[in-house]
Amino acid sequence: ARRKAQLERSSTSFEIIMSSVTDPYQPLERTYRITRACLEILAGGSSETHAGLFPAPALDDSIEAHPSLTILTKSDLVLRDIDVLQDLRHVEVGLTVTSVDDSVSRLYEPGASPASKRLAALKALAEAGLRTWAFISPVLPYHSDSEEAMLGILRAIQDTGASRVMVDRFNPYPASVSRFMRVAPPEAAAALRAYTRRQAEYLDMLRDTVWTCASKLGMAVRVLF
Numbered sequence: 001a002r003r004k005a006q007l008e009r010s011s012t013s014f015e016i017i018m019s020s021v022t023d024p025y026q027p028l029e030r031t032y033r034i035t036r037a038c039l040e041i042l043a044g045g046s047s048e049t050h051a052g053l054f055p056a057p058a059l060d061d062s063i064e065a066h067p068s069l070t071i072l073t074k075s076d077l078v079l080r081d082i083d084v085l086q087d088l089r090h091v092e093v094g095l096t097v098t099s100v101d102d103s104v105s106r107l108y109e110p111g112a113s114p115a116s117k118r119l120a121a122l123k124a125l126a127e128a129g130l131r132t133w134a135f136i137s138p139v140l141p142y143h144s145d146s147e148e149a150m151l152g153i154l155r156a157i158q159d160t161g162a163s164r165v166m167v168d169r170f171n172p173y174p175a176s177v178s179r180f181m182r183v184a185p186p187e188a189a190a191a192l193r194a195y196t197r198r199q200a201e202y203l204d205m206l207r208d209t210v211w212t213c214a215s216k217l218g219m220a221v222r223v224l225f
Helices: 002-009 034-042 076-085 102-108 115-127 147-160 174-183 186-197 199-217
Strands: 015-018 068-073 090-096 131-136 164-167 221-223
Touching: 015 034, 034 076, 068 076, 076 090, 076 115, 090 115, 102 115, 102 174, 115 131, 115 147, 131 147, 147 199, 174 186, 186 199, 199 221
Parallel strands: 015 068, 068 090, 090 131, 131 164, 164 221
Antiparallel strands: none
């Protein structure tokens, strides 16, 4: 009854995001396959991955629920689930891309798939007929905020066939700054210090850089800052 009421309030359509706070394809997903089980249920059946543990929800036949699913991950493990994703009516899969340089992605995101594998995953998903998107976030000071670097990232994303791109800044929370500084080379550390001292000026410059690069490539890019 609770499930039915939720669906009725949604006017037979609702949006699910996996995930806005944490990655749905954590390393342990390779073993436990919880995300895959959720996708199997959203695709309209019980979970073959965890038979008996996640039965299909019983819904009134008069209710037709068509969830819109958006996935955002840093892992190419999402490719494992292409077969289930293709069974969903409304789905798009996004990968976070902060650089096209594997050494940079390994430096700042050591637990995630390297940049080259994320880009390859975007291309494979698009070739499988799935709607894809890319999230350039955060834009890394020194590494990805120059026109040359941003052009390289956007061009690489464009080559995958992604349908849209969103861009967000590095948010200089103390914890984020501390993590960045622990691994950053001297040039990147200096760039971050300059950004934090003159944030408004830096962000104006970064917006112009993103829009200039997007215009050169004929891409529609949404800037979130």
